[in-house]
Amino acid sequence: MIEFLHSYYAYWAIILLLVIGLYGMLVKTNLMKKVIGMIIFQNAIILLFVAAAFKWDATVPVLDPAYPSEDPVNYLNPLPHTLMLTAIVVGVAIVGVAFALLIAIYRNYGTLEEPVLMERMRSE
């Protein structure tokens, strides 16, 4: 049982983060908080990939003469790490565009609270 928990607790922590992020995106009414939820959600996925790349008793994927590279057990899996570098940048780009949209919304309506915003949009 302990072993089972030991093997899987990281995934569950990530799921918790995912749910928090999703909750923020779907339920919060402040648009900025939605963006924060989005950031949490994206980063949780990144963590999941990184967790998947993990191997017990392995070192970072930089070639080290002390660890023979013929045996992949010696190094962490480099592929998910690489992919996540890309994913992080993609995430940042999305957040950037989200902020640009928030600026545009604020310029047009002077608020980022969804109920107020809906009210003002309806009264146009």
Add this chain to the structure above:
Amino acid sequence: MEAWVHLAVAILLPAFFGALVAVIFPARWRNAPWVTAVITSGLAFAASVAGLVYTASRGEVRYYLGGWEPPMGIELVMDPLSAFFCAVVTGMAFFVFIHGKTVVPRETPGKEAAFYSTALLLVGGLLGIVLTGDLFNLYVFLEISSLAGYALVAIGDRRAPFSAFRYLILGTIGASFYLLGVAFIAMETGSFNMGDVARVVPALGDSAPATVGLILIVFGIGLKMALFPMHGWLSDAYTYATSTSTAIIAPIGTKVAAYVLLRGCFYMFDPDFVREGIPLTTIIGYLGAVGIIWGSVLAIAQSDLKRMLAFSSVSQVGYIALGVGLASPLGMIGAVLHTLNHAVMKACLFLVNTNILSRFGHTDIRRFDRTFRIRMPWTMAAFTLAAISMIGLPPTAGFFSKWYLVLGSWENANYVFLGVILVSSLLNVVYFFRVLEKIYLRTDGEPYDEKNEREDAAVEREESPASMLFPTVFLAASLLVLGLANAFIVTYFIRPMIPSGL
């Protein structure tokens, strides 16, 4: 063979190259971004058609980027399915760009370069999704196209940024779900290459993470596709954006999501497993069926033409989902053919919408009257033809995709789908003939007399300029051609793409 391999790259490169070029011209060359967009999308279109013909006759093309064989490197795969979708995407983009010559400078003054650059990025991203053979690479392209999509939706009236923000939140959820699904599949199979995944998954037997991964991908992509309960973003996004933005996003955005759905369900996974192991395709099909009815009913309730067309998109996407849901060769033919048909119809209708908007300044159906026909006869003729096709009357293209779907429904003995297709056609009649009556008939109920005739004779013809009229009428006319040539398309282009397991 050697030279043809490069076709896959030749489709992909022009769009991104054009996006880069479009922004570097000095501001006083006002038409330069437009010319760039038309030329690059035209090149991509030509390459796509060449690719389509090539793959139809000689099978798929695989291009190893950087020379690294998969699963180490990333490959571009141009098989009949992806070549077909490339042709649809680039073709629609080409015609919409031509149409934008005078509209874009009016709707987004001073931002033509950014507009065309973004639009080309959208096209490039979508082409990347279609062509890539790598799951993670697909995510990158998905985000490129999504970002461009958000920005295109955000320009428009005052409400547009908010609808774009909602689209962004939901779109990001969709893309993240996709990535999550990819994570699970990769952790089970050890590879991000679609071909590898397709080989490994059957060997795994019943794998819970891979299944959940597929479900996450399907629902993530379902969000992008505006599949029924996830369609909320679409109507506002399409309505408040500028009309050219809508015209470029609407025909191709949701279609590429449908491509991912097809790819995931029938190519990466064993169709039998998806159909029977987990009733995933059946769920997709029923969601599509509900979406067809729901979208049509809401379309009837709209008084604005653009919004009506947006809801009709929800309904039409449902047909594609329904074809996927049948999970049979006929269903697949119906779905793929409807992708093409609906892309052409919707592009044509949104271009008509733009023509009306730029001539009359509004698209409020309640204010349409018979002078529209006299002032813009060709545009209205195009609208009529596209509307008939949307309803699904022969010999226009819309009829035939429905025909294959109806055949498929009978084959599966799925009477619910059958009923939905029939009922929705009638609903389409309601909302399109409502507009047609307004355009062509006098609805004031007075008898036609000399006074009316003099009034009608006094109305001047003010058709749109040729750059707008040509794509509109061409797309409308091609609906007839596609209708009559559908057997050819099915036999030569769609049959070869049906996976062996289906």
Add this chain to the structure above:
Amino acid sequence: MLLLFTGLLVYATIHLPARGDPEAPMHRKENVVGDPVAGAYFIGNAYRDAATPNMVTVILADYRSVDTLGEVIVVFTAGVCCLLILRRRMYD
């Protein structure tokens, strides 16, 4: 809905290979049908292929350089998007 999502994910994760297990499909040299797996190949061959000790760098810049190109395009897209969204509009 959130509960459904959580349940689905937990169901999937408990069937995943244990975290850090070097025999997980992602880390093995060959997958079940006998094809090479990318991760192990990178560890074994990155230096030989690109003469760079950092495997992540090799993958980023060589094996999967197209992803990186895509990443650059994403940033470019974001830039153009901001330009399109934030430039002052005519009626402002």
Add this chain to the structure above:
Amino acid sequence: MPLTETYSSSLPFWAVAVSLLAVPAILWSARKPNLREFWTLLAAAIKFGLVLALLPGAKEGRVAEFVLLEIAEGIELSLRADAFGMFFALIASGLWILTSFYSIGYMRGHHEKKQTRYFASFAVSLSATIGIAFSGNLLTFIIFYELLTLATYPLVIHSENREAIRAGRQYLAYALTAGLLMVAGAAWIYGTTGTLDFTPGGILEEGMLSAGGMRILFFMLMIGVGVKGGIMPLHSWLPNAMVAPTPVSALLHAVAVVKSGVFGVVRMAGFVFGPDVMAAYDLNTILAVFAGFTIIVASVIALRQENLKRRLAYSTVAHLSYIAMGAALLNSEGFTGGMLHISTHATMKITLFFCAGAIIVHAHKENVSDLDGLGRAMPWTFAAFTIGAMGLTGVPPVNGFLSKWFLCLGSIEAGQWLVLGVFLVSGLLNAAYLFPVVYRGFFRSSDKFRKLGEASPFMVVPLCATAVLSVVFCLFPNLFFGLFDLATAAVEGIMKAS
């Protein structure tokens, strides 16, 4: 009777296409009425000539076939001029010439607006009708059937007042629903048999579907064609479509639309289901019940109609079901009678509608009670009306007698005394609702029409021509291009194959 053989010929295609090709010419010469009407007449004449050119072959049992292209995977857009199709095409294209002449007189006499749209739609309708006649398979049939719906919609809403628009909506709703049911039915048949080609004796065979499935399929297809054919619970669009100009009514109710419907009924009965399947699953009884009900009820309703055109419309509803009834009898006399009634009813009813139109345009009267003494002012018109009325009642020597004779023979042959009773009772009802018009016209006197002369020759000549045609057709049924032989040949094909 030689065995049927098929030869390939593009004539059927050109027969369909010629009026479509006339449409751009008609639209192009919108501002020159004489030129525009010239195109219509030219197309009508060429079309008739092309159909005639196919006739010798069809009589010898040689079927001209033209495959245009593959319209859907595995299904071709094929046109086949078999005996039955030829029979219908001959009637439709022949009467188009007369209707065109009459239209010109009517539209100009009435100062109708939008005549260009009118003539263009008319031309498309005729293409669709000939297409229906020559359809070689069910999908081709459906395509032309839907095209006919679209093409006749502008004709129904021609006057663009509220009534017309409502009628148009109703027409669309009925016809498009029907079309969809046919699409679904066709898909079912294709899924079951793998073919949709019309085959004498039927595509379907016993045991292919369960009894319930066969009946549902039958209902789907029969509702599909029955809507246009005005079979009773589905008829209500037809009298409402009366708001259209009279030549349209003549076209809708005598030639193109409703006849396409009943033509479809016979096609379905003889070439899709086939007499054997019909008999095996009691499908003919279902059809007979609906048809018999329609004949009696529509005749009774017609009795009570004050508006002359509406009265004729209900009469049409009743007479269309004669044809369906003929098909339901499932013997050669029944089929022959039904087919002949397509042609005989066409000439008779077109005569009556032409008369009604002439009365409307010339005397501006629409109601039966206003016609007192009009017969003396318009003797030719009323004489023609009398002949038409005699024909519908079944009095020799008008051709209605001929078809009724065969229908009655068929019902005796089938031992269906009830059906025979229906025919006889409806004959009496016909007399009861048509002869009062004649009586009022000729034998009641009124001063209202003393100065009124006869209507324009553009109208009078066609209506007299159709009246004379009705009589001659009865006396010499083979005089016109061997119509009678054609009908018997078609019936023989069906009966022999089964």
